[in-house]
Amino acid sequence: MSTGFNGFGAAYFDGDRPIGKEVSLHIANNNLQIGFDNGTTLFWPLEDIRTLEDNADKQSFTLRLITDPLARLLVTDQMLLGYLPNATRRSPPKGRGKLALWAAGAVAAVALQVTVLVPLLADRLAVFIPPDGERALGEATFEQIRDALGDTGLAPLAICENPAGTKALAQITAALNAGDGAPEGLSVAVLDHDMINAFALPGGFVVIFKGLIDHAETPDEVAVVLAHEIGHVVSRDPTRHALRSAGSIGILGLLFGDFAGGAAVLFLTERLISATYSQQAETNADAFGYARLEAANVSPAALGTMFERLRDEHGEGNELLGHFLSHPSLSDRIENARSAADETRNYAPILDDAGWKALQSICD
Incomplete structure (x- = not known):
């Protein structure tokens, strides 16, 4: 069955030309058949036809097909609307699926940058700094x-520079930083803070807090921590960590010479104090440290002894333990330190009693 409409009252616009073509309209087999003078016919499924919003001419209405973004049909016979079940139904916004895919892709791209590209760039570009x-x-x-750790906020945290203590620290540093592979320009400083921690910074700096010296029972326990941090300096782990933490913008800034200013340095301050490296980086720093300790005739087992005591006194949430043991388990780290020691060797303290007392008083 077909129903005819006033063909002269309908005009078809294909979207390519501004001039409409007069057409005849019929409904058959759930389609609106649009007939042209040249004998061709278009078929619009009735359920896919919608009225166009904001039609200014109240004597006519405009139809569109949801699968054709350009074609329009201008109709004057209001009876046609009764055959269109979804005429006033609004179609879902086009491209919503694409938008969701785009958003998911954007999130994935950011995740890729943060977890893969920035670390990869940091590892590759560290050598170009x-x-x-x-x-x-x-x-x-x-x-x-x-500045950040200064108690009053008016003056920076003090550097401990007692002459006798500084001499003792230099003696330990020289013993651990001798021979092939030693980093040039190594600088070791003690800061007057109770935190039990030590860490390396880019450019050959190692920082030890007074709290670490206070909690050490022997100079060898200070030496094993320092040897480990020198291992990070040699591998340039602090520089790689700084580049990773600074992100892509920070990487570009550092590569173009913004080394001492900008927000990157402020951001890196906290990150480098509490830096945690990969398991491979920690393993490499351990291996370097054990080799340096052996060369200085200091037992690597002192690291295990110190860790075990700190765990018993403060738990595994201690800052130093968290800094050193974020990847290998604590028990494994203690066991590895003891296994690295040669039981047949006669180790000697890295400082004599007078030197150890001087180091303990470095902040006085």
């Missing part, structure tokens, strides 16, 4: 750490 720039970054971060 010039030594002077790396040193400047370390110096700037060191000063920011002093």
